[in-house]
Amino acid sequence: MSNVLVTGGAGFIGSHMCLALLESCHDVIVIDNLSNSCLEPLKRVEKLAQKSLIFIECDIRNDQKLRQIFKDHSIDAVIHFAGLKAVGESQRFPLSYFEHNIAGSISLFKAMEQANVFNIVFSSSATVYGENNRSPYHENMPANTPYNNYAFTKLMTEQMLEKLALADQRWSIALLRYFNPIGAHQSGQIGEDPRGKPYNLIPHLTQVAIGKREKLSIYGNDYNTPDGTCVRDYIHVVDLAAAHLHALDNRLKTNGCRTWNIGTGQGHSVLEIKETFEKVNRLDIPFEYAPRRVGDLPAYFADNERAMRELKWQPQFQLEDMLKDSWNWQRQNPMGFK
Ligand code: NAD
Ligand code: UFG
Numbered sequence: 651m652s653n654v655l656v657t658g659g660a661g662f663i664g665s666h667m668c669l670a671l672l673e674s675c676h677d678v679i680v681i682d683n684l685s686n687s688c689l690e691p692l693k694r695v696e697k698l699a700q701k702s703l704i705f706i707e708c709d710i711r712n713d714q715k716l717r718q719i720f721k722d723h724s725i726d727a728v729i730h731f732a733g734l735k736a737v738g739e740s741q742r743f744p745l746s747y748f749e750h751n752i753a754g755s756i757s758l759f760k761a762m763e764q765a766n767v768f769n770i771v772f773s774s775s776a777t778v779y780g781e782n783n784r785s786p787y788h789e790n791m792p793a794n795t796p797y798n799n800y801a802f803t804k805l806m807t808e809q810m811l812e813k814l815a816l817a818d819q820r821w822s823i824a825l826l827r828y829f830n831p832i833g834a835h836q837s838g839q840i841g842e843d844p845r846g847k848p849y850n851l852i853p854h855l856t857q858v859a860i861g862k863r864e865k866l867s868i869y870g871n872d873y874n875t876p877d878g879t880c881v882r883d884y885i886h887v888v889d890l891a892a893a894h895l896h897a898l899d900n901r902l903k904t905n906g907c908r909t910w911n912i913g914t915g916q917g918h919s920v921l922e923i924k925e926t927f928e929k930v931n932r933l934d935i936p937f938e939y940a941p942r943r944v945g946d947l948p949a950y951f952a953d954n955e956r957a958m959r960e961l962k963w964q965p966q967f968q969l970e971d972m973l974k975d976s977w978n979w980q981r982q983n984p985m986g987f988k
Contacts, residue, residue: 653677654723655767657710657721657758658731659703659747660687660776662842663773663831663887665695667729668822670891672699679723681716682732683709686845689844690987694839710754713761717739720765727769728762730755733803736776736849740800741794751803752810759814760815763957773793774808776913777801777976780825783959785917786953789909798945808909815907821972822905824897829883829913829952831890833972834979841979842887851920852973856980861934866935868920870942879920881949883913886967886975896961915953 654657654671658664659680664687670693671678680703681959689705690805696702704723708715710732733751734740740747748833755772762768776895779787780795815821832852834841848854857863871878893912900908918926967975 651675651677653679655681655723655725655728656731657681657728659735660684660689660692661731664731665691665840665892666835666887666891666895667693667731668703669695669699669835670895670908672701672703676897679705679720679725680705681708681710683707686916688987691840698835698837698839705736709774710758713757714964716757716761717764717827718944720761720767722770725767727771727902728758729771729894729898730758733773735800737798738849738877739799740798740803742801747799747803752806755810759810769822769898769901769943770811771826771894771901772807772811774825774827774971775801775804776827776911776952777830778805779948779950781951785949785950786915787854787911788953789956790912796945812907819905821907823907824901825909826893826897827909827911828890829885829911831887832884833886833888833967833975835888836870836975836978838978838982841976841983851923852976855924855927855935856976858930859977860980860984862932862984864936866924866937867940868924868937869940869946871939875919875949877919877921880946881917881925881951883915883917883951884923884972885913885965886972889965889967893957893963894960896963900961909956910957910961911952912957913954915952915954916969917949917951918969923973926969927977928976929975930970935987
């Protein structure tokens with residue numbers, strides 16, 4: 651059992667993480683500026699776990715407040731989710747991405763160092779592999795050509811953490827490269843609740859299913875893939891949270907910096923996602939083919955052997971489960987957390 655500080659803990663992945671931590675008998679302190687979330691998921695997490703957590707509204711760019719939080723609380727490890735995550739937006743507002751994702755991370759690492767806290771699990775992304783690697787992506791492949799500003803911020807933060815571990819052996823760092831997290835907790839109480847028009851495929855799909863949007867646009871059907879639509883590796887958010895628990899455990903025992911891909915190793919096309927969603931939930935999803943979305947790569951999926959071997963973690967959920975759970979969340983919460 652340890653005291654874990656979760657940055658961005660009110661968000662989609664963060665809230666599932668908080669639940670997994672509480673259920674594994676850890677104590678949890680969440681810091682979040684609520685720019686893309688609200689308090690409701692944390693209230694529901696406490697109810698589900700029958701245990702309370704500490705919430706502090708704080709922007710990770712606020713050095714002073716961060717330092718105070720580390721002084722006021724005894725913290726063993728940090729799981730760092732806070733940041734901005736929309737690829738398209740990162741092309742329009744690069745400075746904002748550099749500020750939240752890079753400068754914010756530097757503030758956090760400084761506060762950790764000052765407080766002698768050296769264990770961290772960082773939310774990185776498969777986008778760091780860029781366009782020059784062929785799937786399945788392996789952790790040893792060169793990640794040096796990020797194809798958008800969001801990926802650039804993840805790569806920069808990974809590289810900073812690698813250098814910190816080289817400079818000071820007290821650091822113990824897990825870089826988790828997520829593939830595409832979807833699904834929701836089986837209770838249907840917490841899930842993905844994007845603000846405004848959803849950017850990602852699954853919230854778009856479920857909002858069409860609930861009648862909030864007219865039809866799904868599939869971006870591009872002329873890719874060099876089996877059915878012409880893009881292929882991705884979708885991972886259940888509950889499996890993803892479990893991977894963090896394993897990484898945390900691993901890092902509390904070993905020093906240095908290590909990277910793990912967190913995906914299922916299976917690629918599925920956009921069309922396959924739509925058709926499987928329809929089948930498992932017995933629904934029809936109106937759709938249209940739309941032009942390719944700028945910045946999309948045709949296909950990628952993970953080699954997850956290292957995570958399975960070293961972290962002794964294994965994804966438990968199939969695509970069908972993920973799509974049932976995504977719909978269960980949306981159906982029970984047509985307006986999200988409102
Ligand atoms: P999310 O937007 O739901 O959660 C992020 C949380 O961080 C939100 O609650 C937001 O309010 C908070 N936040 C943002 N900027 C902050 C700041 N400066 N200070 C304090 N809090 C701040 O996103 P998510 O899907 O849960 O993603 C969590 C992490 O995982 C992000 O770092 C994201 O880049 C990474 N990631 C996500 C995906 C994905 O597809 N969802 C894939 C790969 C990596
Ligand atoms: N797509 C559609 N219609 C939509 C939304 C998406 O056809 O309405 C397609 C996209 O073109 C893409 C696929 O569905 O081919 C998946 O798109 P998402 O936006 O759901 O996810 P991305 O693969 O673009 O990126 C996601 C996260 C990133 C993360 C990455 C890691 O948004 O933050 O996964 O693989 F880094």
